[in-house]
Amino acid sequence: MKIEKDTVVSLRYVLGDEKGKPIEQGTKPMVYLHGGYENTLPKIETALDGRMPGYQTTLALMPGEAFPVRDESLVQTLARSRFPKTPKVGTRLEHQGAEGEHGRVVTVLQVKGDSVTVDGNHPLAGRELRLTLTVTGVRTASAEELEHRHVHGEHGHHH
Ligand SMILES: [Zn+2]
Numbered sequence: 001m002k003i004e005k006d007t008v009v010s011l012r013y014v015l016g017d018e019k020g021k022p023i024e025q026g027t028k029p030m031v032y033l034h035g036g037y038e039n040t041l042p043k044i045e046t047a048l049d050g051r052m053p054g055y056q057t058t059l060a061l062m063p064g065e066a067f068p069v070r071d072e073s074l075v076q077t078l079a080r081s082r083f084p085k086t087p088k089v090g091t092r093l094e095h096q097g098a099e100g101e102h103g104r105v106v107t108v109l110q111v112k113g114d115s116v117t118v119d120g121n122h123p124l125a126g127r128e129l130r131l132t133l134t135v136t137g138v139r140t141a142s143a144e145e146l147e148h149r150h151v152h153g154e155h156g157h158h159h
Contacts, residue, residue: 001138003048005035008151010137018128020058031156033141037149041066044133053135061129067122074120075109087116092123 003009010031015024032039034048043065047057063069078095080086087093087108095106095118106118142152150157 001052001140003034003051003135003138006141006146007034008032008139008141008145009034009048009135010155012134012136014132016130016132018130020130023124023129029136029155031151033145033149033151039150044131048133048135051135053137056132056134058130058132061131063126063128066129066131067124067127070121070126075117076120077115077117080111080114080116083116086111
């Protein structure tokens, strides 16, 4: 069947850099409820509307479309004592906020003396990306899924 409002779409995806070199390949299919439920990017819905299983397309995602643009205020220098052990440059770790608020995943940029510089931006923030999508399945959404505005079952929500 065709992708239209109130269908559940299954996709395989490959995320690549601006030249198309793969960065991330979905190991599990991506599923979403089609029809403006904000389950996925509007650009994806527009590209897939009316398409059938087997359809493949590559979308250019500008900085800020899939991931937020870079926020330089998320680059911070912290005391080494804030970390349970000295972190390695290039590693990603969850760092606990000063007041014990929910941790943010950061990338360690530099360890120098007693200070550690971390970057809280998503590694793909601010980059132009290529997203290749292959439609692997389309089905009618259930009344319950429409009511909840998301997909249930395999690869969807469980509750
Ligand atoms: Zn639900």
